[in-house]
Amino acid sequence: MLNKHRFALLIALATVSLPLAAQAQRKSPLADAPAIRKRFELRSTRFEAGVGAGSTLNQDYFHTITINVRLAFHITDWLAIAGFGDFGVAQVSTGFQSRLTGSLDPAGGGNVLREPTPDQAKASLQQISSILGGQLEFVPFTGKFSMFGKLFASYDFYAFGGPAVVNVKTAGDPGRKCDQAAPASDQGNPNPSRYYCEVSGPKFGPTFGAGFHTYFGQGVGLNVELRDTMAQLNPAGRDTNGDGLANNDDLQWTHTWMVGGNLVIFLPFTAKVSP
Amino acid sequence: MKRLAISLSVCLALVASAATGHAKRGGGKAAAPAAEENAGGEGGAAAEGGAGKEGAPASESLDTTESEPGMVEDEITGPKAQRPTTTLSWQDIVVVPRKAFLKGGRAEFAPLAGITVNDNLIRHYVFGLDFNYFLTDALWVGLQGQYYVKQLTTQAELVGLQFNRTSTMNRYLYGGTFNMGYVPVYGKFAWVNRSIIHWEIWAAVGVGATFTEVIARDPAEQNKAFKNTALTVAPGIGTRIFLTDWLTFNFAIRDYILADKFEPIMDYPDAATSKANAESALVNNFMIYAGIGMYLPTKFTYKTPR
Numbered sequence: 013m014l015n016k017h018r019f020a021l022l023i024a025l026a027t028v029s030l031p032l033a034a035q036a037q038r039k040s041p042l043a044d045a046p047a048i049r050k051r052f053e054l055r056s057t058r059f060e061a062g063v064g065a066g067s068t069l070n071q072d073y074f075h076t077i078t079i080n081v082r083l084a085f086h087i088t089d090w091l092a093i094a095g096f097g098d099f100g101v102a103q104v105s106t107g108f109q110s111r112l113t114g115s116l117d118p119a120g121g122g123n124v125l126r127e128p129t130p131d132q133a134k135a136s137l138q139q140i141s142s143i144l145g146g147q148l149e150f151v152p153f154t155g156k157f158s159m160f161g162k163l164f165a166s167y168d169f170y171a172f173g174g175p176a177v178v179n180v181k182t183a184g185d186p187g188r189k190c191d192q193a194a195p196a197s198d199q200g201n202p203n204p205s206r207y208y209c210e211v212s213g214p215k216f217g218p219t220f221g222a223g224f225h226t227y228f229g230q231g232v233g234l235n236v237e238l239r240d241t242m243a244q245l246n247p248a249g250r251d252t253n254g255d256g257l258a259n260n261d262d263l264q265w266t267h268t269w270m271v272g273g274n275l276v277i278f279l280p281f282t283a284k285v286s287p
Numbered sequence: 288m289k290r291l292a293i294s295l296s297v298c299l300a301l302v303a304s305a306a307t308g309h310a311k312r313g314g315g316k317a318a319a320p321a322a323e324e325n326a327g328g329e330g331g332a333a334a335e336g337g338a339g340k341e342g343a344p345a346s347e348s349l350d351t352t353e354s355e356p357g358m359v360e361d362e363i364t365g366p367k368a369q370r371p372t373t374t375l376s377w378q379d380i381v382v383v384p385r386k387a388f389l390k391g392g393r394a395e396f397a398p399l400a401g402i403t404v405n406d407n408l409i410r411h412y413v414f415g416l417d418f419n420y421f422l423t424d425a426l427w428v429g430l431q432g433q434y435y436v437k438q439l440t441t442q443a444e445l446v447g448l449q450f451n452r453t454s455t456m457n458r459y460l461y462g463g464t465f466n467m468g469y470v471p472v473y474g475k476f477a478w479v480n481r482s483i484i485h486w487e488i489w490a491a492v493g494v495g496a497t498f499t500e501v502i503a504r505d506p507a508e509q510n511k512a513f514k515n516t517a518l519t520v521a522p523g524i525g526t527r528i529f530l531t532d533w534l535t536f537n538f539a540i541r542d543y544i545l546a547d548k549f550e551p552i553m554d555y556p557d558a559a560t561s562k563a564n565a566e567s568a569l570v571n572n573f574m575i576y577a578g579i580g581m582y583l584p585t586k587f588t589y590k591t592p593r
Contacts, residue, residue, distance in 0.1 A: 047477045072407050072442055108407045115452055127451035157474025157488075167474070250449040 052283040054166060054227055055086035055151065059279045062235055066098055066272025068140065072247045073109040074183070076140040077102040080272045082235065084149065092149040094172070098270065099142045103183070109137065125197055126207045126251065135184030136208035136249025136258075140268065143241055145176030145219045157226075167226040176219035178243040178268060186210045186249060194257040208250050209258045215243035217265070231281035235274040240267050386473070387485040388529040389587040390421040395429070396583070397537055401576025408443040408454045409502075411435040413574060417466075417537075425470040431493060431521075435459035453504045455549050457515070459572070462543070464495030464521050486528045493521040497543060497572075501550045501561075511555065513562040517545040517570075533585035536577070543572040 062082040068075050079101050084094035113130045121127020153169040188194070190209035197203035223237035244263040246252060252262040397417035403410050412435070419429030437458040446452050468491030475485045497519045501512040525539025548565035555561040 047481050047483050051477075070405060070407070106407075112446065112450060112452065116450065121451055124451045126449070133450060152478060153476040155474055155476025155483075157472055159472050161473075167476075169476070248445065248449050250445075252445060252448070254448060 056089040060084040062274035062276030064274030069269040073137045075104040076100040090151045095146045103139045136186040137183045138247045141179040147172040147174030169224045173220040177214045211246045217243035230283045235276045239270045391424045395419040395580045397580040399576045399578030405573040429466045433462045456502045457499045460498040462497035464493030466493035513558040517547045519545040533582040535580035538577045
C-alpha cells in the first residue's frame with residue numbers, strides 16, 4: 013500500500029514538474045526578434061546607379077570639381093560592392109596658392125636657386141584628372157528621420173573601403189618628368205629645371221570613407237560620400253625630401269579628401285519587405 | 288485504497304491546472320502576428336516597441352492572458368465588441384513609441400575634443416566644454432569654452448624648402464561663445480536590425496571671442512609678436528546620439544569666423560607698433576569635434592500620455 017502511495021505521488025510530481033520545466037525554458041516571442049519587422053529592404057539584392065558632382069577638400073593648390081558616376085550591387089541589405097568614377101571638370105586655385113605665387117618674384121629668386129618664378133611654380137603644381145575605384149560597403153545603420161516633424165525619409169549610413177587609382181597631371185609644362193634625371197645647377201650655371209618636375213599618370217592606393225543614402229520613396233535616393241584616397245603624390249612637384257632636387261624620390265603618401273553627392277536610382281524599382 | 292484515490296485526485300487536479308496554464312500561453316503566440324501586421328516600412332513601430340526600451344515589459348508578460356490579442360487588435364482598428372479587460376501589458380506595445388530622450392528643462396555638460404580642418408599651414412587641437420540649458424526639447428541656450436593646442440603642418444615646413452617663403456600665421460589660444468541652438472531633425476536607426484537608437488541633428492549659432500597670438504615669421508623676433516582678441520561668430524551643425532537617459536554622444540562641425548590681425552609685412556621695432564600696423568583678415572576656422580553630453584537631472588518623466 014505504501015509503495016502504491018509513493019508511486020502515485022511520483023507520477024503526480026513528474027506530471028507537474030514537466031510543464032513547469034517547459035515554462036521555465038519558454039522565451040518571450042519577442043526575444044531575439046529583429047528590431048524592425050515588415051521593413052522595406054531598400055538595398056537587398058538591388059542595383060544602384062547614380063550620377064552627381066563633387067569636390068576635393070583641403071587641397072594645397074587646386075580644388076578639383078568632379079562629375080561622379082556610381083554603380084553598386086547590394087548583395088544583402090548591409091553589404092554592397094560598388095564602383096565609382098570621379099572625373100575632374102574644373103580646377104579651382106586655392107587661396108593659399110594664389111597668395112604663395114603672388115608673393116614670388118617674376119624675376120626669380122636671385123642667388124636662392126630653388127626659388128621659382130610664379131610661372132615656374134605654377135607649372136609643376138599637381139591637378140587631379142580623375143579618381144577611379146572599387147569598394148566594399150558595409151551598412152550598419154538604417155533608419156528614418158523627420159525634419160521639422162513634417163518630412164519623413166528613410167536613410168542609411170555606410171562605411172566603405174577598396175582600391176583606387178588617382179590620375180594626376182600638372183597645371184603647366186615643367187619640361188621634365190620626375191623619372192628623368194635632374195640637371196645640375198649651381199650659382200655659376202643655374203638651372204631651375206632641377207628643382208621641379210612633372211608628376212603625372214595613374215597613382216594607386218587605397219580609398220575609404222563613409223556615406224549615406226536618403227530615400228525619396230523606394231526607388232530614388234540621394235547619396236553623399238566623404239572619401240579619402242591615398243596615393244603617392246607630390247602636389248607641388250618640387251623637392252620634399254631636402255636632397256636639393258626634384259624627382260620620384262619626392263613622392264609621398266598623400267591624402268586626397270573628397271565630398272560628393274549623387275542622385276541614385278535603385279533597380280528593381282520597388283523594394284522587398286522583410287518578414 | 289482510499290489514500291491512493293486521494294493521491295490520484297490530487298495528481299489529476301495538478302495536471303489539469305498545468306494544462307490550463309499551457310492553454311493560456313497559446314494566446315500570446317497567436318497575438319504576435321497581429322502586432323507585426325501593423326509594423327510597416329523601415330521603422331516598423333510595433334516591432335520597435337517590442338525590441339526597444341518600451342517594449343521590454345511587454346515581452347516579459349506576453350503569456351499572461353488569452354484576451355491580449357484582442358486588445359492589440361482594438362488599438363489598431365478600434366473596439367469591435369465588449370471584451371473582458373485586464374491590466375495586461377500588450378498595451379506596452381505601441382504603434383508609435385515615444386521619444387527616447389527628453390531634454391526640456393534639463394542642463395547638458397558636454398566636454399569635447401576636436402581638430403581644425405581647413406588650414407594648410409597650421410592645425411589646432413581643441414579641448415573644451417559646452418554648457419547648455421534646454422528651454423524646450425528643441426531649443427537651447429548655452430556657453431562654450433575652447434582651449435587650443437597648435438601643430439604646424441608638413442606644408443608649413445615645405446613652403447620654405449620649395450618656394451623660399453615663410454608663412455604668416457597666428458595660433459589660437461582660447462575662446463568662448465554664447466550659443467543658441469535648435470533641433471530641426473530627429474531620427475532613429477537600427478543597428479544591424481537588432482536595436483533602435485535615437486538621434487537628432489541640431490543647428491546653432493554662437494557669438495563670442497577668440498584669443499590669438501602671432502607666430503613671428505622670424506623666430507628670433509617672437510618678442511615682437513602680439514596677441515589679439517578677435518570677435519567670433521560661430522555657426523555650426525551637429526548631432527546627438529542618445530545612449531542612456533542622461534548620456535549622449537555628440538559630434539559637430541562648426542565654422543568659427545573671426546576677424547583676426549596678422550603680422551605686417553614691414554618690420555616694426557616692438558609688438559605694440561606691429562599690432563597698430565597689423566593686417567586684418569576674416570578667417571574661417573572650420574573645426575570638427577566630438578564629445579559626450581551628460582544631463583542633469585539624470586532622469587526625466589513623460590508629460591503626455593502614450
